[in-house]
Every structure is written in C-alpha cells, then in structure tokens.
Amino acid sequence: MQSWRGVGAIVGAVALAAIAAGAGAGQTRPQAKPAAEAEPGPPEKSLGARNAPIVMEVFSDYSCPVCRNFYFTAIRPLLEDYVATGKLLLIHRDFPLTGVVGHEHSRQAALYETAAARIGKFEEVDAALYEKQAQWVRDGNVDGVVAAVLSPRDMKRVREMVEGGKVDSYVDSEKALGTAKRVNSTPTIYVTAHGRTELVPGNVSYSLLRRYLDEQLQK
C-alpha cells in the first residue's frame, strides 16, 4: 500500500511539473509571425487585412440554420469590431453538406456565391443567401435570390461561371480542405493567432468569442 502511494505521489508530481512547464512555455512563446501568413485564404472570400494578427476560418453551409444564426449574431458584428479595424482576417470556406435533408441546394448556393466572389460581389451575395435562406432552401431558387442583389451585367457573368462549371473545382477543393481538417458539421471555426490554431465551438455566443479574440490580441 505504502509503495503504491509513493508511485502515485511521483506520478502526481511529474504531472504537476509537466502542466507547469506547459503553462510556462506558453508564456515565453517567441513572437509569432502574423497569423495571416500561416493561413493564406482565397482573396475573393477573405475579408480584412492580410497581415491581421488573427485569422478566423469559417467552414459553413448556406442551408444551415446555425450558420445563419452565427452569421447574424457573430459575423456581422465581427466585421465591424475586428475586420474593419484590421484586427482579424475572416476567411469564408464553403462546406456544403451532402445527403442531408434540407441541404439539397447547398452546393448550388456555394457555386453562386463563389462565382459572385470572383467578380468582387462576395459580401452582397453572402448576406442575401443567409437573409433569404428559408425561401431558397424550400423552393431551390438560388438564382433568383442572387439576381435580386446583383446588376444584370454582374448576374450574367455569375450565371456563365456557374453554368459553365468554372467554379465547381473551387468549391470541391474547399470541401476537400474541410474534410482534411476533419470538418464534419457546420459551422466549424478555426482561429489562428500567434502561430497556433484552435477550434472554436460552432454555436458560440458573440460575447464569449469577443473575449477570446481580445485575449489573443492582448498577448
């Protein structure tokens, strides 16, 4: 009994030392390069300064109600509070879920949004797809929702890219990237700061997310 207690004490002391060392190493971490250099994102679907100290990568599906909620409760204020002030680079990645009821038009939405991003209209179409989500998820009319926010000339260019299959491989590569990063639900959020990438819960409240980002900025 006494010898087992001794073993337990030694294991406990080693564990405590390891934790203390880990915490100490975190505090003496050398200055990391700007996070944006570590995670280059597609320029058309990236919002913010490329040399921002924090990079947030969001894998989402336009048919997903939680993604929609995250867009309105977190992304929108983030754009104002962090992206516009150069503190955060926000990268949108499409991860259209397949074989899920209610997501039959997800890929179509991703194709239209990617095509719109190619002509510099990402934000407008991104907002429109989330605002009118209930409508196009039900009737499949993604084209109509996008057309309502683009000029006829821009819409013609978007349609040509979508119907010509010009953006399919891009959406596929984003999906493959998400799969490689073990994304299996949406939204999945990765935050990179000080050379370290952390997974953030998808249904996070903005106030907690803000506190986390502020903490990263103060390091």
Place this chain on the structure above:
Amino acid sequence: MTTGRILLGVVFVYAAYTKLRTSFLLFAMAIDAYKVMPEWMAVAAAHILPWVELALGIALLVGFWMRVTATTATVLLAVFFTAMVHAYQPDPKEGQQISCGCFGLGEPISGKTLLRDGTLLALSAALMVAAYYVARRRRAQDVASLPAGNAVAQ
C-alpha cells in the same frame, strides 16, 4: 482498487492538462455550447473545473482522503455524463454537434465518448463504494483489536 484509482487519477490529470494548456475561454465556450447554464456560470466553471480536476487527479494518484475524493469524482463525472446525454445528437450535421469538452475541444459527443465517459463514471462509482467499504472494515478491525473493556465502552 489501487489500479482503478491510479487509472482514474491519470485521466483526471490529463483532462486538467488539456484544458489548462489553452485559453480558459475555449473551455468556457465549450461549456456554454451545452446551453444548460447562463454564460457567467460557464465562465466561472471554466475557471474552476480544470483545477478541481487536477486536485482530484492528484488526490486519486496519492490515495488521499479516498472517500471524499472518490465521491467528489463520481458526482463530477455524473454531472458531466448527464449533460452529455442531454446534448447528444445521433446524426448531427448542422452546428449542434457539441464538443464533449472532456479533453479539450474537437471531440464531438458521440456514442464512443458516451461509452468512454460512462465507463469512467462506473469505475469512479465502484471506487467510491470500495473506499467506504475499506474504511468500514478498518474501523471494525480497529474496534476488534481494542482490549475488551474499551470495546464495550465504544
């Protein structure tokens, strides 16, 4: 009992380590995602829980105050397990795939995590019962070993 408490102790210490090495806010977000308490409580729990886990882990490894330690560990694991069962979604695709938070983020609640944590709960409960049994036996032995007069006085 010794093997069980060392195993459980290592698990608790490891769980504490995975949480303490990153920002406590990540753990707070994981707790908040369960939507079973207000945000301020999730933040407070994120501050306190890893240290409680660490203390429990070390106490288990050393075999210190086994009845109290095993009981506390069992209650804590029961609370975690109940929350996980409540949040479990068999086929989540949209955002409700809540992270277990057991050993950091990135591990969704699944049948596998429920089985694992359920097993740990069962182990902890068995340890608790064993600790009380051993203590009771020791007390009975102590009483039996006293001179006859003292035993009557007890």
